[in-house]
Amino acid sequence: MQDERGLIEEAHSLGGDYFLLKIAAPRIAATAKPGNFVMVRVSPSRDPLLRRPLGLLESRPPYIWLYYQVLGHGTKLLSGLRPGDGLDILGPLGNTFPELPGKRVLLVAGGRGIVPLFHYARAYGEHRPLLLLYGGRRRADLPLLERIKTLCLQGLFIFSEDGSLGQMGLLTDGLEKIVREERVDATMSCGPEAMLARVALLLKSRGLENRASLEALMGCGFGACHSCVVLAADGSYRKVCDEGPVFPLEEIQWRT
Amino acid sequence: MADLTVDLGFRTLKNPVITASGTFGYGEEFLPFFDLDILGAIIMKGIFREPRPGNPPPRLVETPAGVLNSIGLAGPGSEKLQEIIRRLHTRTNTPIIVNVCGEDDREFAEVAAVFSAMDEVAMLELNISCPNIKKGGACPAQDADHTARLVRQVKKVVGKPLIVKLSPNTADIVEVAQAAQDAGADALSLVNTFLGLAVDLEKRKPVFANVYAGLSGPAVKPLALRLVREVCRRSYVPVIGMGGISSGRDVLDYILVGAAAVQIGTVNFYEPGAAVRIIGEIETEMDKLQIKNLSEIRGKLQT
Ligand SMILES: Cc1cc2nc3c(=O)[nH]c(=O)nc-3n(C[C@H](O)[C@H](O)[C@H](O)COP(=O)(O)OP(=O)(O)OC[C@H]3O[C@@H](n4cnc5c(N)ncnc54)[C@H](O)[C@@H]3O)c2cc1C
Ligand SMILES: Cc1cc2nc3c(=O)[nH]c(=O)nc-3n(C[C@H](O)[C@H](O)[C@H](O)COP(=O)(O)O)c2cc1C
Ligand code: FES
Numbered sequence: 001m002q003d004e005r006g007l008i009e010e011a012h013s014l015g016g017d018y019f020l021l022k023i024a025a026p027r028i029a030a031t032a033k034p035g036n037f038v039m040v041r042v043s044p045s046r047d048p049l050l051r052r053p054l055g056l057l058e059s060r061p062p063y064i065w066l067y068y069q070v071l072g073h074g075t076k077l078l079s080g081l082r083p084g085d086g087l088d089i090l091g092p093l094g095n096t097f098p099e100l101p102g103k104r105v106l107l108v109a110g111g112r113g114i115v116p117l118f119h120y121a122r123a124y125g126e127h128r129p130l131l132l133l134y135g136g137r138r139r140a141d142l143p144l145l146e147r148i149k150t151l152c153l154q155g156l157f158i159f160s161e162d163g164s165l166g167q168m169g170l171l172t173d174g175l176e177k178i179v180r181e182e183r184v185d186a187t188m189s190c191g192p193e194a195m196l197a198r199v200a201l202l203l204k205s206r207g208l209e210n211r212a213s214l215e216a217l218m219g220c221g222f223g224a225c226h227s228c229v230v231l232a233a234d235g236s237y238r239k240v241c242d243e244g245p246v247f248p249l250e251e252i253q254w255r256t
Numbered sequence: 257m258a259d260l261t262v263d264l265g266f267r268t269l270k271n272p273v274i275t276a277s278g279t280f281g282y283g284e285e286f287l288p289f290f291d292l293d294i295l296g297a298i299i300m301k302g303i304f305r306e307p308r309p310g311n312p313p314p315r316l317v318e319t320p321a322g323v324l325n326s327i328g329l330a331g332p333g334s335e336k337l338q339e340i341i342r343r344l345h346t347r348t349n350t351p352i353i354v355n356v357c358g359e360d361d362r363e364f365a366e367v368a369a370v371f372s373a374m375d376e377v378a379m380l381e382l383n384i385s386c387p388n389i390k391k392g393g394a395c396p397a398q399d400a401d402h403t404a405r406l407v408r409q410v411k412k413v414v415g416k417p418l419i420v421k422l423s424p425n426t427a428d429i430v431e432v433a434q435a436a437q438d439a440g441a442d443a444l445s446l447v448n449t450f451l452g453l454a455v456d457l458e459k460r461k462p463v464f465a466n467v468y469a470g471l472s473g474p475a476v477k478p479l480a481l482r483l484v485r486e487v488c489r490r491s492y493v494p495v496i497g498m499g500g501i502s503s504g505r506d507v508l509d510y511i512l513v514g515a516a517a518v519q520i521g522t523v524n525f526y527e528p529g530a531a532v533r534i535i536g537e538i539e540t541e542m543d544k545l546q547i548k549n550l551s552e553i554r555g556k557l558q559t
Binding site: 003041047048050090216217224227228229 | 281310315474
């Protein structure tokens, strides 16, 4: 875990609210694994005060790649950064997705939830059969498709709610069929809470090994503030930043 | 070179920078960032007798230059904390201070006694000022009589120096401060967080389940600095000031109004190495201002 001054190499607008940053951050890149995230200080001023959590799309020393959607003030400021600008980045943080050698793994990515799963596919795709189920509201919410085609995947299933790309509907509409027909052993999901809750429901008691990466409002990102909790199935709280962000799907109490 | 040492009367600290309770975890979380030996002292996150789950999320939201928190003193209970302290003590020689909490006066005394008995613990800080336990933010530090009673009861069962942490959410903090020192507090610390409110306009609901939450961070510094000055003018025990400190100059401001030492809180969240930077800045500022020793400026505000 490092608080490293990264240097922005490339900053791309991918259309709509989506942006991609390539950053030289050799110390973080050296140890980051799929599932890890970072906390970025979007402004050196006190506005906003807190850092923002972002996943790692890829990490290949000395670079890391961030892919983000502009939601509010912090991500808006981030989108103003240009090559040559510095950025304080804390990481790598949190736990990782298990490697599961030899298993047939289905990655389930909703919208910006693609981030840690892209990292997973980039890091492990060549060593095991991987499938990706990727969905968003419309074509514009799936701007990474061209890059995804460079990943080593045995199957790619695309859904959009308005049918502008791939099949029309929610990605969860296609989940059961894929799991059955593709003889999936394990799933790794990341996306909006409602999507993850639906995935959990659909995969219940199928005997698969299921993991999900969660989001939460974070004060620090390294376990000190106890702000980032989610309710576990056993009624206790888990800190997303250091007990997660990756949890067994069954361990979380999903609100449906 | 500037001399940063601080004499609290009952203990000397190598510098005035103490990490504030609830903002420095249990110390261990910061081991990856710097050597904890550089700190004046470390205060543990608040502790009750039994483990507590804390409040439901959201627990922390940003405000302009600040944060509102309603963590609700989530924690592992006093037995587990003893283990954590023993472990931390093997990693650092910096004095460890336990932030003692209680649902009622008896629990405060019980928890204080447990940690007072530990060799690894240097002092206790009595957290009679947390706004996130009861709905509405009520706490013992809002009432001078209650504060006096509680401090007297705790003093009877502890052998370690007792710091009493005061709340800004009271009509007359100076009266409560007097009550605490008269009842035997060895030092006072202030302030805990300011009661605040955030609402969700769309849902027509408060953001936090507990309705009110505690405000901290740079935004509160002028408010806190005034209260520290007021208390320092009337206190005969050392006062530890805090609220919104994020630089070496902020620290010197608190010393100037009379604080013996300071605590740094929220800044640890967004800059985990802040303590190192701040201690460095105190030295540079002192050299620049030709201050050799902190006592040269302590309480020397000219009005
Ligand atoms: C571990 C982790 C990894 C993440 N990875 C990515 C990523 O790779 N790419 C990406 O685009 N985003 C990611 N996010 C989400 C990202 O952190 C938030 O979108 C960002 O913090 C919003 O900041 P802002 O200042 O733009 O918005 P704000 O002004 O802070 O908030 C705008 C709105 O978004 C809501 N919001 C803010 N933060 C979150 C959050 N964490 N979860 C849900 N709602 C939130 C707020 O309540 C508010 O309604 C991740 C979050 C976590 C916890
Ligand atoms: C998330 C959070 C948790 C806190 N927990 C405690 C606590 O357990 N005990 C306590 O006495 N004060 C607690 N505080 C208050 C701080 O110790 C400090 O009094 C306050 O934050 C003001 O300092 P600052 O502006 O530098 O943060 C907490 C503050 C925050 C932000
Ligand atoms: S974000 Fe601070 S403990 Fe998780």
